[in-house]
Amino acid sequence: MFSRSLTDVTPEYLIRTDSPLGRIEITSDGTSITSLAIEREGHLPWEELPENSTAVLETAVAQLEEYFGGTRQEFDVPVTLGGTEFQRAVWAELDAVPFGNVVSYGYLGQATGRATAGRAVGGAVGANPVPIIVPCHRVLASDGRITGYSGGNGIPTKVWLLDHEGIPHR
Structure with a gap:
């Protein structure tokens, strides 16, 4: 089950879509994607809220469908990421990792100066x-x-994503 902190702001825009990983819930501020959650144990973080779509959410759903269908290898929807300066630096490094490739935690530490x-x-x-x-x-x-x-159901979700991209793992 998902938990939210008292500082979580109710999203203005929200859409849900089915995927091979279960339902996915995406939120937006109206101009960019602000969160994506993969269903965990049948639940999503904002499941009590009605959907309220916007163009950027529709684009994200279309691009996710292409990704899961094997015809898209990178996303080009605008994304706004909160978090600390260090978290944003790590996420920027993640965003640069191409489809079918991996990096190590050590690499990310070096790339972000830690x-x-x-x-x-x-x-x-x-x-x-x-x-x-943001992969x-x-x-x-x-x-x-x-x-x-x-994300989602943890390691089985990651295994599915890695296998989908043809990434060897142990």
């Missing part, structure tokens, strides 16, 4: 508010192992 901050890097990857579009599933341990995934 080579010894493994836990902080892992925390930032896990806190990515827009998984799939946090493309991060593996340096030996190719899957060490976790916070």
Whole structure:
């Protein structure tokens, strides 16, 4: 089940779509995507709210359908990411990882100037508010192992995404 903090702001725009991973819920501020959640144990974070779509949400759904259908390898919808400066730096690095490729947590630490901050890097990857579009599933341990995934049903969701992109993993 999803939990929200008291600081979570009710989204103005929201849409849901089906996917091979379960239902997906996407929110927007009207001009960009602000969050994407993959169903976990039959629940979504804002499931009590009615859908209220906008053009950017419709574009995101279309691009996700193309991705899941195997015809899209990168997303070009605008995304607004909150978070700390460090989290945004990690997410920018994630956004640069091409389809079918991976990076390690160590690489992300070095790329963001915190080579010894493994836990902080892992925390930032896990806190990515827009998984799939900002591809946090493309991060593996340096030996190719899957060490976790916070989206959807966790590791099985990550395995599906990696397999979908033809990324070897352990």
